[in-house]
Every structure is written in C-alpha cells, then in structure tokens.
Amino acid sequence: MVKDITIDVVGNFADGKTTLVRAITSESTLRHSEEKKRGITIRLGYAHFLIYKCDSCGSFSRYEKCEVCNSNASLYYRVSIIDSPGHKTLMTIMLSGATLVDGAVLVISANQKCPQPQTQEHIEALRIIGVKNIVVAQTKIDVVGKDRANESYNEIKDFMSKNGYPDAKIIPVFAAQDVNITELIQEIGKFEVPDNSKEERTEMVIVRSFDINRPGADINELKGGVLGGGLKSGSLKTNDSVVVYPGVYVKNSWKPLKTKILSIQSEFGHEKEAERGLMIGLETDLDPSLARRDNLAGSLIVKNDTVPLFKSRIAMKYEAIQNKFSKPPQKNETVLLNVLSSKVLGTVVSYSNNGVVINLGNSALPYFIGERAILSRKINNVWTIAGSGNIYE
Numbered sequence: 136m137v138k139d140i141t142i143d144v145v146g147n148f149a150d151g152k153t154t155l156v157r158a159i160t161s162e163s164t165l166r167h168s169e170e171k172k173r174g175i176t177i178r179l180g181y182a183h184f185l186i187y188k189c190d191s192c193g194s195f196s197r198y199e200k201c202e203v204c205n206s207n208a209s210l211y212y213r214v215s216i217i218d219s220p221g222h223k224t225l226m227t228i229m230l231s232g233a234t235l236v237d238g239a240v241l242v243i244s245a246n247q248k249c250p251q252p253q254t255q256e257h258i259e260a261l262r263i264i265g266v267k268n269i270v271v272a273q274t275k276i277d278v279v280g281k282d283r284a285n286e287s288y289n290e291i292k293d294f295m296s297k298n299g300y301p302d303a304k305i306i307p308v309f310a311a312q313d314v315n316i317t318e319l320i321q322e323i324g325k326f327e328v329p330d331n332s333k334e335e336r337t338e339m340v341i342v343r344s345f346d347i348n349r350p351g352a353d354i355n356e357l358k359g360g361v362l363g364g365g366l367k368s369g370s371l372k373t374n375d376s377v378v379v380y381p382g383v384y385v386k387n388s389w390k391p392l393k394t395k396i397l398s399i400q401s402e403f404g405h406e407k408e409a410e411r412g413l414m415i416g417l418e419t420d421l422d423p424s425l426a427r428r429d430n431l432a433g434s435l436i437v438k439n440d441t442v443p444l445f446k447s448r449i450a451m452k453y454e455a456i457q458n459k460f461s462k463p464p465q466k467n468e469t470v471l472l473n474v475l476s477s478k479v480l481g482t483v484v485s486y487s488n489n490g491v492v493i494n495l496g497n498s499a500l501p502y503f504i505g506e507r508a509i510l511s512r513k514i515n516n517v518w519t520i521a522g523s524g525n526i527y528e
Contacts, residue, residue, distance in 0.1 A: 139412035140328050141215040141235050141365060142268075145261070146242035147251035151274035151310060155242055156218050158310035159197070159319070160184040181414055183402035186212040186324050195324030202317045211324065213403055215365075215414040219257070234475050234507075235340060235365040237412060238268030238326040240319070243294075244275040245287040245307070250294050256520055258298050259456060263509055263523045268326035271295065271305040272319055277312075328412065336503075337369025338443075339436035340476040341379070344426035345416075359397060360426025362436065363416045364476065369438075370410045371417070373399055380435045381445045381499035383425065389445060389499045394419040433477040435501040445499040448484070451508050452524035453491045460512060460521055464491055471511040471518050474502050474526070491524070502526055 144152045160182040187208035188194075189201035195211065196202040217236065239261050243249050250258075261269065271291055276284050288305060295303045304322050308315045343363035348356075362379070371377070375396045382391040398418040399406040409415045417436075425431065435443055449472075455463065464470060468483045470493065479500050481493035491510070502508075506526050511518040 140237040143217045143236040143239045145257040147253040150242045150244040152242045155310045182216045245279045249290040270322040273307040276307045277309045335368035338367040340364045341434045342476045344431035346423040346427040359419045360421035360423045366411045372408045380501040394421045443501045445501045450492045450528035451526045455522040473509040
C-alpha cells in the first residue's frame with residue numbers, strides 16, 4: 136500500500152537546503168520574488184517526489200527502474216517536502232511546519248564547524264515535537280579537503296549523539312552533481328511511518344492561505360479561498376463541511392468560519408480524500424479575500440462536530456532547555472508561543488512548579504488540551520526557543 140509522508144529539510148541558513156531539495160526533486164522551493172532575489176527561503180517552501188521500492192533487491196529509488204540494480208520498482212511513498220528557512224530571525228516559520236512532519240533531513244555543511252546556532256535550534260525543535268525519523272545530509276564536501284570532511288563528519292556524529300540521535304545516518308552529498316543522493320533516498324525510504332487512523336479527531340493545520348483569482352476576473356468566475364497545510368489527524372473529503380478556527384475578529388470577538396471543501400489538491404494532482412502525511416490545498420467556498428496573503432495561516436480546520444478551545448489565557452507545563460536562560464519566565468515578560476502552526480505573543484502571568492500561565496490578550500490560539508506548545512524568549516532581541524510543554528488549561 137502506498138503511503139503519504141511529509142519530511143522537513145532543516146538546518147542553518149546557507150548550508151545548502153534548497154539546493155539539496157532541487158537535487159532530490161528537480162524543483163526549486165524559492166518561488167516568492169523576494170526569496171529569489173535574496174537566495175534564501177523566507178516562507179515555507181514545498182516540493183514533492185516519489186519513492187519506489189525495488190521488486191528485486193528491495194532498494195529505494197526515485198524512479199520506476201531501481202537506481203541500484205536497474206530492476207523494476209513499485210511505488211512505495213509519495214513524499215511532500217517542507218523546505219524550512221534556516222535564518223535565525225525566521226525560526227518561528229520553521230516551527231509552523233514542523234508539527235506536520237513524519238521525518239527530517241538535517242542539512243549540515245562540511246565547511247563550517249558543527250553545530251551552527253540554527254542547526255542546534257532546529258534539532259531541539261525536532262526533538263521537542265517528537266520527530267524520530269532523521270537523517271543528516273553532510274553538504275559542501277566538494278569545497279573542503281578530505282581531512283576537513285572527516286573532521287566535520289566526527290563533529291556531526293558527536294552533535295547528533297549529544298542531542299538524542301546517536302544512530303542517525305550521516306550521508307556526505309554533493310547535491311549539484313547528484314553524488315550520494317541515492318544513498319540519501321535509501322534512508323528516507325526506511326523512515327517508519329505509523330498507519331493513519333480515520334477514527335481520530337480531524338485536525339488540519341493551515342500554514343498558507345491564498346486568493347487564486349486574477350485581478351479583474353469576472354464575478355461569475357471567482358474561486359473561493361484556498362487553505363494550504365496538512366492533516367495532524369483524521370481525514371477530509373471533497374464536499375465535507377468544516378469549520379476554520381479561530382476565524383475572523385468581529386466586534387471584539389472571534390467568529391469561526393464555516394465552509395465547504397470544493398476540491399482537494401496536492402502536488403501530485405487532484406485528491407478525493409486526504410489523510411496525514413500529505414501537504415494539500417483545499418479549495419473552499421470562503422470569500423477569497425479572507426484567505427488572501429496568508430491571512431488564515433495559523434488557523435485550525437475541524438469538522439462540524441468538533442470544537443477546539445481558543446481562550447485569551449492558557450496554562451502549560453514547562454520544561455526549559457538547559458543552558459539557555461539563567462532565569463525562568465518572568466512575570467509580565469513577553470513571550471512567543473508556537474502551537475501547531477499558530478504563533479502568538481503573550482504575557483507571562485505566573486510561573487510556579489514548572490507551569491506557566493500566559494495571557495494572550497486579543498490573540499486567539501486554537502488548541503485541544505494536551506497540545507504541545509513551544510515557548511520562545513528573546514536573546515539579543517531575537518526570539519530563541521526556551522522550552523516547551525503540554526497545554527493543560
């Protein structure tokens with residue numbers, strides 16, 4: 136049975152993530168004009184590819200002919216890729232997509248000492264979220280000598296062991312020349328993905344939203360707003376009625392948006408049904424202006440019989456990351472919360488017994504009890520992951 140999986144490509148900026156994605160998929164995830172101009176990923180980028188399993192030797196391949204023995208291969212995984220930004224100031228964007236992933240490729244360049252600051256933060260985020268499937272792509276081996284490549288390999292090995300991934304495979308790659316990409320595919324193909332249960336509560340995390348209509352389009356040809364993201368649990372079908380939380384802010388309160396799914400699209404084409412593991416776009420009957428310019432990013436889609444919480448104050452358990460901050464969260468301190476794909480500012484009300492109470496003001500954070508929250512605090516005026524915990528109130 137063919138499974139859908141989503142993997143995150145993470146690592147420090149300029150370590151070669153987007154180049155690696157292009158080598159794997161033949162696609163560029165730099166699609167926004169500012170990204171192309173600056174040469175870095177600013178928004179979450181998406182790409183896709185297929186993994187086949189050889190009918191003869193069992194190796195994994197990007198093609199229907201095995202890249203190892205040239206025998207016929209059968210489709211095994213449909214893979215959605217999230218290319219997360221690596222610049223420190225864009226860390227919260229990376230966290231928006233990480234909650235959806237089944238595995239990760241951590242990109243570390245051989246020409247810099249490991250770990251770089253964002254390498255450390257990205258692996259901390261993956262560990263907090265509970266990502267178990269991970270492989271390291273050691274990039275830029277073509278610009279260093281043999282001694283430095285070996286030294287870098289040992290640095291990476293030590294780094295992964297210290298961060299709870301002692302068995303993670305490290306694959307040296309030269310992405311521009313397709314060197315060792317096949318070996319990287321072997322490790323992605325081995326990622327263990329649990330079976331999706333259709334009995335679970337349906338939650339879709341929105342990370343992008345669009346108005347796909349062209350300026351001047353005839354009113355009779357207008358399309359509804361498009362909501363992009365992935366399912367955390369459950370399933371969705373065409374014609375399902377769903378609710379978007381928290382919705383829109385009207386007269387000092389949030390109003391959820393009821394809508395109908397008109398079609399489901401993935402990078403692989405039209406989908407009759409979607410489950411966890413595939414990045415999708417839902418065409419809805421929402422007013423397209425509501426979805427314009429990612430206005431609904433951070434929202435949560437559920438079915439009519441499910442109502443998430445969205446309060447102005449939450450309480451969460453809190454486990455700090457050691458050696459980052461000398462003091463726990465302080466009363467009246469401004470903090471940043473990432474829950475699912477939402478990111479909201481809040482003010483610490485109290486801290487005691489490893490629990491934090493946070494006032495969100497007029498912001499609305501849709502969640503269910505037990506949801507994992509990542510709390511960031513500022514160091515040198517830049518948001519830095521400080522700790523995490525489950526929301527209990």
